[in-house]
Amino acid sequence: MKVLETGRITRIQEIRPGIFSLWASAPEICSLAVPGQFVHVRIKDQFLPLLRRPLSIGRVEENQLELVWRVVGEGTRLLGQLGAGDDIDLLGPLGHGFTIPDDAEQFLLIGGGLGMPPMVYLYNHLTMRGRKATLFLGVRGRDDIPLSDDDPILSQARIVAENGEGFRKGLVTEPVNELLDELATKSTLTNTALYSCGPWGLIGALQRTIPQQSLLLTEVSLEQQMGCGIGVCQGCAVEAEGGPTPYRLVCSDGPVFDLFSVEVPGAK
Amino acid sequence: MQSKLHVNLGSLSFESPIVAASGCYGYGIEYKDVADPRHLGGFVTKSISLTRWKGNPPPRLTEVGHGLINSIGLANMGVEEFVNEVAPQFPALQTRKIVSVACKVMEEYEEVVARLEDAEGIDGYELNISCPNVKEGGMAFSQNPAVTEELVRRVRKRTNRWIMAKLTPNVADVAPGAKAAEAGGADALSLINTVVGMAVDWKSRRPRIATVTGGYSGPPIKPIALAKVWQAYNAVSVPIVGMGGITTWSDVVEFMIVGASAVQVGTALYAVPGLPEKLNKELLNYLDQEGIKYLSELVGSLKTDRAASVGVPS
Numbered sequence: 001m002k003v004l005e006t007g008r009i010t011r012i013q014e015i016r017p018g019i020f021s022l023w024a025s026a027p028e029i030c031s032l033a034v035p036g037q038f039v040h041v042r043i044k045d046q047f048l049p050l051l052r053r054p055l056s057i058g059r060v061e062e063n064q065l066e067l068v069w070r071v072v073g074e075g076t077r078l079l080g081q082l083g084a085g086d087d088i089d090l091l092g093p094l095g096h097g098f099t100i101p102d103d104a105e106q107f108l109l110i111g112g113g114l115g116m117p118p119m120v121y122l123y124n125h126l127t128m129r130g131r132k133a134t135l136f137l138g139v140r141g142r143d144d145i146p147l148s149d150d151d152p153i154l155s156q157a158r159i160v161a162e163n164g165e166g167f168r169k170g171l172v173t174e175p176v177n178e179l180l181d182e183l184a185t186k187s188t189l190t191n192t193a194l195y196s197c198g199p200w201g202l203i204g205a206l207q208r209t210i211p212q213q214s215l216l217l218t219e220v221s222l223e224q225q226m227g228c229g230i231g232v233c234q235g236c237a238v239e240a241e242g243g244p245t246p247y248r249l250v251c252s253d254g255p256v257f258d259l260f261s262v263e264v265p266g267a268k
Numbered sequence: 269m270q271s272k273l274h275v276n277l278g279s280l281s282f283e284s285p286i287v288a289a290s291g292c293y294g295y296g297i298e299y300k301d302v303a304d305p306r307h308l309g310g311f312v313t314k315s316i317s318l319t320r321w322k323g324n325p326p327p328r329l330t331e332v333g334h335g336l337i338n339s340i341g342l343a344n345m346g347v348e349e350f351v352n353e354v355a356p357q358f359p360a361l362q363t364r365k366i367v368s369v370a371c372k373v374m375e376e377y378e379e380v381v382a383r384l385e386d387a388e389g390i391d392g393y394e395l396n397i398s399c400p401n402v403k404e405g406g407m408a409f410s411q412n413p414a415v416t417e418e419l420v421r422r423v424r425k426r427t428n429r430w431i432m433a434k435l436t437p438n439v440a441d442v443a444p445g446a447k448a449a450e451a452g453g454a455d456a457l458s459l460i461n462t463v464v465g466m467a468v469d470w471k472s473r474r475p476r477i478a479t480v481t482g483g484y485s486g487p488p489i490k491p492i493a494l495a496k497v498w499q500a501y502n503a504v505s506v507p508i509v510g511m512g513g514i515t516t517w518s519d520v521v522e523f524m525i526v527g528a529s530a531v532q533v534g535t536a537l538y539a540v541p542g543l544p545e546k547l548n549k550e551l552l553n554y555l556d557q558e559g560i561k562y563l564s565e566l567v568g569s570l571k572t573d574r575a576a577s578v579g580v581p582s
Contacts, residue, residue, distance in 0.1 A: 004302050004542065042539055047515050048334050050486050052539055091302065091541070225329055227336070228538040232294035232314075234343045235329035245322035245343070265326075 002230065003028050007090045009082055010064060015148040018071045019114070020080045027063040029092045035122035036221055036256045039092030040229035041067070041079065049075040054226045054251070056197070057093060058117030059124060068117040068146045094229050095255045098122055098195055104216050105191040106183060107133040110176055110206070111157075112198020116146045118221055119197055120153055134158065134179060138172025138202060141165045173205045180211065189214040196259065197221040204264040218259035224250040239263035272555050273548060275309065275530045275564050277507040278455040280392055280430045282309030282364055282530055285520065285551075285563060286544040289511055289534030290315055290368040290394060290434070291340065295354045296361060299541050307545035309530060310364025312458075313354075315396045316384070317369075318376045320346035324401060330467050330476040335489065335513075336535050337465050339401040339482035342370050347383045358389030365389055366432065370396035372404040374419050381426045392430030395423060395454075398461035400438060400483045407461065410436040413448035420452025432509065435459040435500070437489075442496045443503035450504045458509040458532060459500060460493045485535045487513040494526050501527025501568055515543070517550035524566040 007024035015021050029039060040052040053075045058066035071077050082088065107126050111119035116137055126133040135156060139145050141163040147154050158175055161167040168175065176194075183189050193216050196206055203220055210218060227233035231252030240248040241261040248254065273284045288311035293299060296311050305311065323343025330337050345353075350367075358365045367390050371377045377395065384390060397409035397416060409415050410433075420433055433449035435442055437460035446457055462483025467476040475481075493512020500508055510528030514520060515536045523531045536543055551563060560566070 002301055047487055047536065047539065049331060050334055050336055050535065050539060051331050225327055225331070227329055227338070228292075228294075230294075230298055232298050233291065233329070233338070233538060234314075234323060234340045235338060237323065237326045237328055237343070239326065244320060247322060247326065247343070 001032055002092060002094055003032070005029050005090050007065075007088045009084050009086045009088065011084060012082060013148065014080065016143050016145060019068065019146055020071070021058070021066060021068045021146075021148065022082070023064050023066050024088060024090070025064050026090055029090055030060050030063050030065050033057050033060055033065065033093035034097035035125045036097030036118055037093035037095050038255060039065070039067070039090045040094060040226070042089035042091075043075060043078045043082070045089075049073075049078070051227060052091065052229060053079065054094075054229055056118040056221065057121060059121050066117065068114065070114050091229060095251055098219055098221070098256050099217060100126070101193055101217055103191065104193040105132065106188060106193070107131055108136070108176060108179065108192060108194045109133060110136045110138065110172055110194070110196040110198070110202070112138045112172065112196070112202035113140075113144050114146050115196070115198030115202070115221070119195065122195060123153070136160070136172050136176055138198065171205065172202065173209050177209050184211075184214065190216055193217040194259070195219050200264050203259070203262065204267055206259060207264065210259070212260050219256050220259045220262065221255045222250050222257060222262065223255070226251055239265070272561065273551060273563050277509065277529055278430065280364065280455070284309035284544065284548050285524070285530040286547050287311060287364070287366070287509065287530055287532045288537060288544070289532035290396060292534040292537045295350065296365060297354065297357050300361070303541040303545070305361050305363045307548055308363045310366055310391065312366040312368050312394045312532065314344050315342050315368040315370035315399070316344055316347050316350050316380060317342060317371050318347055318380050320344065320349070325478040327477050329482075332465075332467050332484070333488070335484055335486035337467050337477060337482040337484050338462070339477045339479040341401050341479070342399055347380045351383060351387045355387035355389060358387070364391045366392045366394050368394045368396050368434070370399055370405070372402075374422055377419060378422050378426050381423050385427055385429075390429065392432060392455070393423070393427065394432045394434050394458060395420065396434050396461070398434050398436035400436070400462055400464050400481070401479060407436040407438055410445055410461075411439050413444040416445050417448035417452040420449050420454050424453035430455045432456040432458050434461055436461050437492055437496050437512075438464050442499050446500040446503045450506050454506060456507045456509055457500060457504065458511065460489070460496050460512045463489050463492055485513070487515055489513045490519060494522060497523060497528050498526040498570070517547050517554055520547060520551060521554065521566060524563065525568075525570050527568045527570070529564065529567050
């Protein structure tokens with residue numbers, strides 16, 4: 001079930017240089033959404049930019065949802081110019097969310113840069129239900145962290161920065177694999193579900209380092225240029241197994257796919 | 269009483285001149301949760317081929333200012349699945365249902381239409397002979413008037429249903445192709461399909477879609493579309509369905525003034541699925557304000573005498 005709903009912005013903030021967070025009141029979408037889904041955002045009642053912008057749903061708290069984005073072009077720039085009290089046109093919730101197996105005992109969540117918001121949504125969803133989740137965040141440096149300095153999630157996430165900058169220095173796949181090794185010695189890997197959202201580089205690194213067969217579930221949420229958001233235009237194809245053709249649509253087949261079913265562009 | 273927005277396209281009548289364009293409305297069932305199809309005069313499905321087509325590799329689309337370049341490659345489920353899974357849902361949809369057909373060779377158009385004849389609830393066909401994004405067939409059909417005529421003639425023999433031929437703008441003059449489609453037995457013509465376009469990322473020196481060139485759509489192509497519709501209108505007597513960059517009620521009015529009997533909205537639906545309802549309301553308001561009884565009175569009413577064709581200062 002998807003709806004068109006006018007979202008009233010209640011808070012909007014530039015949390016890092018060029019990275020924005022907004023909270024909008026959207027009761028219908030909030031009541032329908034599950035972690036991993038996205039909304040297709042029309043910023044203003046005009047056709048420049050022409051298309052909507054697909055944004056992962058970040059946190060959902062009661063009737064409000066959070067969207068986090070980096071300014072990369074005209075649409076994201078205009079979105080950042082809106083203020084509290086302004087309305088945005090939301091189509092959602094769209095796509096399939098993450099699978100949450102009843103028999104999973106451990107959940108590993110790995111956000112890469114701007115891929116973090118849906119991981120935070122999933123993390124809150126799991127921990128509120130008493131499930132044991134570990135949240136990782138990989139960034140280049142402090143300026144890439146899509147969370148504000150006073151965000152309580154910051155202290156709960158294991159942050160790894162390529163530049164160090166006061167965080168563990170390196171790649172986020174390193175502590176992830178350390179934890180997986182630890183779980184393997186306790187023979188609990190088969191009860192572990194792993195989720196990720198981030199750039200193709202992170203997805204490729206996970207494919208190369210994660211012991212595929214040992215885990216209960218491995219899922220990744222993808223991003224792609226998108227037209228309609230509901231499977232009509234077929235514009236957001238990615239190379240992935242599991243459908244009747246070599247391509248699957250991020251908007252309607254995804255955005256969540258099995259980690260090992262997707263073909264990282266340029267990997268072959 | 270007939271609606272003020274009612275239009276006739278030959279033997280087929282539409283309650284509104286607003287038709288959803290092929291490729292922008294899926295198979296006709298995807299949008300019904302968020303926008304009531306009754307506000308549409310009709311819709312044209314995504315093009316159906318003889319077998320399932322996987323489409324082109326990603327990336328398949330890129331936004332360019334006000335416009336969009338796409339190269340989907342006619343990815344579709346094929347006629348068998350369409351007849352078995354989708355078409356049975358058509359009778360419940362209260363709007364005109366036009367099925368678009370796209371194939372690699374003429375014989376396949378005949379085969380696909382013959383198979384579609386088995387399905388109820390289809391009001392007509394749009395022959396897509398103008399896709400710029402496939403290696404075989406595609407716009408090559410529409411760029412060759414002799415081929416256009418033979419293809420339409422062959423399909424005409426297979427069906428009594430209404431047929432519309434969709435023409436390419438990627439020719440010097442659309443008139444010969446328009447006349448050919450009419451001679452072949454088309455009930456209506458639709459134009460324009462997308463304009464061949466390209467976008468480049470100057471940093472990486474790579475094309476922004478995988479097939480290098482694609483089809484350009486959206487508001488920037490409206491002036492091209494108006495010119496092509498006007499040329500076709502002066503060449504044929506069958507009704508014309510105009511499209512290309514329509515986003516407002518005045519765009520619709522302009523297309524009708526240059527000769528379109530109805531219009532299709534395409535790319536704009538991705539942003540505003542409810543656009544047809546809005547356009548209908550605004551068109552009714554326009555008719556009231558101008559004291560025009562029926563929207564169809566506008567068709568081909570362009571004034572070309574010198575005295576009237578003054579430039580608009582800006």
